[in-house]
Amino acid sequence: MSNAVSALNSERHEGFVTVSEAGLVGMITIRSDQASKPLVKALKDLGLSLPPKRGITEAGGLVLAWMSPDELLLICPHDQAPAHTGALEAALAKTHALVVNVSDARALMHVRGARADEVMMKLSPADIQQLPAGEMRRTRFAQVPAAFWRSGREEISVICFRSVAAYVMGLLEVSARPGSELF
Amino acid sequence: MLSLTCPCCGITAEETEFHPGGEAHLKRFGPGSSDDDFEGYLFGRKNPKGVHFERWRHSHGCGKWFLVARCTATLEVFASYSAQTTTPPVDVIKAIKAKRPDWEGYA
């Protein structure tokens, strides 16, 4: 849909790290028994294996994250989300499952730089320094819920709700201001 | 500020990531119940100094409810466990007894 815009239109700020909105990103919530065979098969068809508790698996530009014992999040290109949603719905039609496209309910931010952890430490009570790669941490960012993971070398990706994207971007920008490095 | 462990996702986090939900193991009384039973369900709450069972939701995390056995006086946490149970499990009772031998038990 050419009319589609993300919450912040890829807003970006340079501080002691770079913070930016990722633009439109596809996200699909899958609620199901994670041991369900149709689910495992549907994911396998996408090249994805089931992530362990709090874990993340990746394949072919797709990221699959464990969100809760009966919830997964599939992250994909925005324009692919409707098709993936439809395919998963069809694959899980005979089981008790809920597949919903939540791409537009969310915003995705990138925090890039050697000191990315320091920005996160100012906003989330989670133990960021001990967060391993390949783990999704759902937590609090100042006054709103958020989730983040190490999406690359010196890169952390943060998911928040779309309505508070400007708030979260404001938090990131303030926290990344030069002169406020922690270590 | 408390630190709690969510048994559903395994995260240990500070209290601000959770939301308290009051006393655990309440039995719901609906239509057909006596006035006394219903009143107890709506309003009767324990307020012990010592061992207490309560509901918490991992609201800024996996979103799941779970239960916590805790000492209201020292804030010691004996166990956090599944919300899908009507009474405290045996191992939780055991863990409490080990720490509080004088505890009268779950009633």
Add this chain to the structure above:
Amino acid sequence: MSTRLSKGGRLIDRATPLNFTFNGKPMRGYAGDTLASALLGAGQVMLGRSFKYHRPRGLVASGVEEPNALVELGRNARFEPDQRTTTTELFEGAETRSQNHWPSLEFDVGEINDKLYKFLPAGFYYKTFMAPRAAWKHLFEPVIRKSAGLGGAPKEADPDRYEQVYAHCDVLVVGGGVAGLAAALREGRKGQRVWLVEQTAHWGGRTPVDGGQIDGEEAADWIKIALQELESLPNVTLRTRLMAAGQYDHGYVIGLENLGDTRPGADVPRHRLWRIRAGRTITATGALERPLSFAGNDVPGVMLASAVRDYVVNWAVSPGDRVVVVTNNDDAYRTALALLDAGLSVPAIVDAREESHGALPQVAKARGITVLEGRGIARVLGRTHVTGVEICMQAGEGGATQVLDCDCVAMSGGWSPVVHLWSHCGGKLSWDAEHAMFRPDPERPPLGAQGQPMVQAVGAANGDLQLAAIMAAAGLGAVSSDEAPMMPVWQMPAGAPDALRYKSFLDFQNDVKVSDVQLAAREGYESVEHTKRYTTLGMATDQGKLSNINGLAVLSDALGQPIPATGTTTFRPPYTPISLGAIAAEAKGPLFQPLRRTPIHDWHAARLAHWEPVGHWRRPYCYPRSGESHRDAVNREITNTRQNVGLLDASTLGKIVVKGPDAGRFLDMLYTNMMSTLKVGKCRYGLMCDENGFLMDDGVVARLSEDTFLCHTTTGGADRIHGWMEDWLQCEWWDWKVYTANLTEQFAQIAVVGPKARTLLERLGGMDVSREPLPFMQWAEGTLGGFDARIFRISFSGELSYEIAVPASQGRALWDKLITEGESLGVMPYGTEALHVLRAEKGFIMIGDETDGTVIPQDLGLGWAISKKKDDYLGKRAQQRSHMTDPSRWKLVGLETLDGRVLPDGALAPAEGFNANGQRHTQGRVTSTYYSPTIGKGIAMALVLNGPDRMGEVLEFTGTGDTRISARIVDPVFYDKDGEKQNV
């Protein structure tokens, strides 16, 4: 006269002089100075006036415990009162001003209070200003407020940045003295994640001043070596200028780091609040020296013995040329020796003990210092500075045996471990009679989440006052001078008469004297907590760091009980004051609260919408045009919606999908009406109650498929209702097969409302929006004008209405298109106030207006939405309780004012008679009230006693002041009673 010495000063850099001012007078210090050392070095002994008696005051201490030397610092937006000069590092251009005097420091009118001390005892204000009552507000309080208090308040917004950071560690070591360094080394070598924090800018604590050897090295060298090793350990984090303010439950510690105080205007956070979660805390916070209580112990120039040697050794500042040392212990002899080493004169050491044979006294005597044993100070001579002391027998009543000329007195009453962090979370103390101090009782530590000891005290904070003992506890050898036992001295001399006790200060900052505490005891105060509040002992910004133990010793003595029987007051965080800026951190200005924005927010903002906060959302209240009042704008928006077509950004509406084989059964429990019978493709309005039976939310449910429902909630209810659903699914009916997801933000939702709504949608094209196939209370899915749309034919206005949901990313584009395409139809956006009036004209209730947590659906005439067929739903049992079925419950009606005015919100209808409290009975209450441009007069909804049976009756409602407004009870549906307009 204090002065800067020509040599020495281990912390100052003489190559870097710094200029500053005190009361406008230019002064000079050095890098490494504190404001205190710089002022003292510049010869400024008197630094302020006391709180109550306006007595001249100077420095007492050299660290956090300083009660007197508080100044106003900075100017304009960076003005801050009550800054502790002993902990504020000197910086170039610092502007300082003394406090609590008028017109000047040297001549202060308030000093009259000091002559009136006999009339200003403890509790003076409580006792004196009782009557007449009105005089307190208009006379006493304004005068007292003006004369009391310390510095002034800043008048401009703080321009600085502050921030908070979360940190996690296995072991937090608080205090960078030798005990803390040793503890950090031990834990760091074990591989623990260690944080070591020190409140000052320097490592080593007191030891570099007091001397000694550790592990075969001079103490100062050992500190360097220890630091080097700690810095080499990747698992150890070291921070100076970070004060651990409080120890809280489960290992949570708050610390304040100072980054910008010495760099006003620098582009750095001024303060940083650390929120540390530590597996264990090791508190190595040292000890504080206690003053002695003798007459005139507050005259400028009377200082703690440890502070005197700190100024000499650390900053090469002599507090005086002739310093009399007065003590009850050996440690203070170090001060005398340090003074001699600096070439200063010590006329005598006055030792309250009968004999002093310890190692340090022997050195002092060998170096020719006169030691007066069994003596005390009867009184200090001098007013704005010390000129001498009268010496007396400690055991006597203060008769002077000699007078010594001096310009400084160095006093030591012994030491008190800093037990704050140990005590904050319930760690208990035991009384150490030998050292006359409370120390942590290792048998009763504060407990952590697993019931394990959470805090460990080491070093002086643990009551080990001598270097050898401190390091031995850490498993290291050390050499320090052996100290002979001290002798508790709570009043000097022991038999001091009233005249001396009246001038023996316990709490310097709040001007509490020995005589005040004794008076409190005589007046019946036995609890130390009550005495504290009555006398204000320990209630100043220093929180009694110097006065606490001395005060409770005096109280114990007055009560004739041992000190442990009196106990201490409660130690509460913060250890030293924390800036409000650090507590607020980023949560100010635009980041004060998360503002939730809809996908169409920017359009509203560009049209200068007047905003209404709804939860964290900002929704347009109305869109005033140039020169238009808000009321006019609202009326225009309503009229246009009724006559043409209006657009409402309804994106904030809650949208929760509920799916599963048991979804219908589940919704039957949640809603009062039957949802499981709803046909696919249809919509139904539903009510949700809590288990008390009270109405908590409402909205339209659409059945999307056999096992899938979409539940609309109120804007404020989205998160709450989703949580409510999950609660029941997870905790009560966990075997039911239902999944939910909150899709509120996935969709932008736009209500297209008004007689021309269909025409507008037809212009977009792509979907058939005519009555058939899309009648009222149905929904359809398709592509509308190129948008992925789901259209609900639901109405909250009584007009022909479509609510169009599209993915949020397309919301703004759809809005723009509707505005463009609708231009010739007269399309206008309308805000929440128009929404409210439109629904009120139709008699639709609003959660939060007609409901307040005590209202059941039956009160609102919503019995039609309560299923009689269901055995159970949440709230059903409660609605059977006698109070809920009482026919005299107030019921919903409409009101029309007789004169067309608008009733005030919440207006009450008085009834005859009064209740037991003498309050007028009432018979009704306005729940919503508006001017209706459609009806042309004030309309309202109200809950009224037997209301539906009183149609046509006129009631009086309270107006503003004593006025009354008459309103007629009518049907709450004012407009299109048969619903023909919404059903076209």
